[in-house]
Amino acid sequence: MVQLRVMTDDKQRGEEVLAVLLxxxxxxxxxxxxxxxxxxxxxxGLRVxxxxxxxxAPTVTVERADELTGTRTRSGPPATRRPRARRALPPAR
Known part of the structure; x- marks a missing residue:
């Protein structure tokens, strides 16, 4: 736990600091x-x-807009992906 303490012998000065800090x-x-x-x-004095x-972290809510835009989502199992062929790296110098 983290605590902030405002401690002073001058009560009025402490109240002024709290009025800005809070x-x-x-x-x-x-x-x-x-x-x-x-x-x-x-x-x-003052001791607070x-x-x-x-x-x-802020909560982010995302709503689907499929019905509003007229797009359709695919139902069923996800499509299988074929691995892409990679280009070969250039030869070392």
Whole structure:
């Protein structure tokens, strides 16, 4: 697990940093961030922890459009392919 921590003795400064950081994290599609957890700080400062992880790969859905284009698909076993003849490599120099 990856954690981001915002820790400072100046609570106001920490809140200002969080006000900029959280929208950036939420806008990033490559990362998923948990809700910030505020921890106690003895001196009255600020201590916030966020769990961050990579977002999963985007899901891509592909729909067949055969019916819309009027093309037909072949049903049954796949056609057998004949191996192609390869050209010979040129002689070595």
């Amino acid at each position: 929208p950036l994290l939420n806008a990033c599609t490559a990362l998923q961030a948990s809700e910030p957890t505020k921890l106690s700080h003895r001196g009255g 922890v966020l769990d961050v992880q990579l977002a999963g």
